[in-house]
Amino acid sequence: MSDNPAEAVEEAATPPRRSRGRWRRSAVVLAVMLLLFGVPWSTLVVGGAAWPTAVAVAGTLVFVAAFAGLPVAMMLGHGPARRDWAAVLGDALLGAAWVLFVWSVLGQLFEVVLLAAGVADPTRSRLVAAVVVTVAVGLLAWGYVEAMRVPRVKNLDVAIRRLGRGLDGLRVAVITDTHYGPIDRARWSAGVVERVNELDADVVCHVGDIADGTADIREAQASPLARVRARSARVYVTGNHEYFSEAQGWLDYMERIGWDVLHNRHVVVERGGDRMVVAGIDDATASGSGVSGHGADLDSALIGADRSLPVLLLAHQPKQVVHAVRGGVDLQISGHTHGGQIWPFNFLVRLEQPVVHGLSTHGDRTQLYTSRGTGFWGPPFRVFAPSEITVLTLRRCSSDDDQAARHEPR
Incomplete structure (x- = not known):
């Protein structure tokens, strides 16, 4: 027992506070699960x-x-045990439950239409159940195919006011959120690399969330990244998931296979006599992760940079654009959102992030491109949120053209 009365009081008080916090979290999780399973059960069964x-x-x-x-599989798969088979089962259950919940809710609208048309029960409720099951199964099958395929290439021109003539037409290929994980996607990874190499880009970026698991565990899936080709630079920054699984190990791995690791630092890309700063910062969660020496720091990333040059910034989360605006960045590239991954989750993502996908303008100078991501996390489904490999072609524009190049956030 402590000799300090204040410490004794703190020790006595801490467990109840922690206990109350755990109970509140458990109550929220229980309420969500009751809704997630209860609404489809009511719609389909009773x-x-x-x-x-x-x-x-x-x-x-x-x-x-x-x-x-579901909770058992999630704990075994994503908890300390890290059983991949359990993670696959839990993730698939979660995705299926979400899709069934959403379309069970929408099924109530269909029931109102049938009611107005004079269709009585049990025919009405059975028709609703049949439609909900058919739509949900169809979307899950299609969503699985969408998640597992090698992404299509999305091309977009981005006008940058300060871009030098020699850099006009410079092509930046973007992959992000590969999330190598419990489903072995080594062949998929090789297919992504092959498609990226076909682009013959000047700069290739990986904007974080490379994997769920350590570099040692997921190396077989990540190893094709060593074969990525770029004319000028291959650059990588951490995402939030790296901080669940040895972020420094992933930084070391990517450096070992020849990528420029932008751990709050920058490189300079030159073409046609003109130069551009390519900087990167750690994920927004890095400072609170407990990993020593990590934390997003744009000032450090730009130390020694010529500030008259245009700046391309890699930052995993779109909300980090507030730092980019203050730092005078011309273009930030982000991922993280997955475009919502499974509709209508994109509306919930929008509550936390300023943009879900696409090109947007922030402040007087800064543009932000948010990718839907190259892979998927958790449930192996993508519904109305296709994955992408993005090619951003940088275009020089005058001040007069700059306003026309702007896009509103989505």
Whole structure:
């Protein structure tokens, strides 16, 4: 026992506070899960459908098993044990539950239409259940194919006021959020690299969230990145997921395979006698991660840079654009949002980030391009949020042209 009464009081008070916090978090998780599974259960199994008893019991047992199995699979897969099979199961369950929930909610609108048309129960509720299941299964199948394919290339011209003539037409290929993880996607990774190399870009960027797991565990999937080709530079910054799994290990790995690691630093790209600063900062979560020497620091990244040159900044999260605006950055490239990944999750992402995807303008000078991401995280589905490999072609523009080049945030 402590000799200091104040310490004794603190020790006595701390457990209840922690306990209350845990109970609050548990209550929120429980409420979310009850909604996530309860709404589809009500729509598909009970309600006015009046299914035969055997069907209702079987359907209820399926929902109970999924309700109980999801937290177990997530803890085994994403907790200290890191069992990949459990992560795959838990992630797939989560994605399926979300899609069923969304379309069960929308199914209520269809039920209102049927009610107005004079369709009575149980026919009405059974029609709604059939439509919800058909749409959900179709979207999950399509979403799985979308998530697992090598992304299509998205091309976009970006006008930059301070760009020198020699840099006009410089091509920047962007990959981000590859999330090498519990599903072995080594062949997919090789396909992404092949597609990137076909672009013959001047600069290739990886804008973070390279993997879920350490470099040692995910090396087989990440190793094709060593074969990426670029005319001038291959540059990489950390995302938030690196700070779940040995960020410094990923920095060391990417440096070892020949990439320029922009850990709050910059490189200079030159073409046709003109130069551009390519800088990178750590993810927004780095400073709170407990990893020594990590934390987003644009001032450090630009130390020694010629500030009369245009600045291209890599920062994983779009919300880091506030630093880019203050620092006079011309173009920031980000990922993180996945474009929402599974509609309509994009509306929730918008609550935390200023942009979900696309090109936007911030302040007087700074433009931000937010990629939907090259891979996926968690549920192996992409619904109305296609993955992408992006080619940004930088174009020189005069001050008069600059206003026309602006885009509104989405």
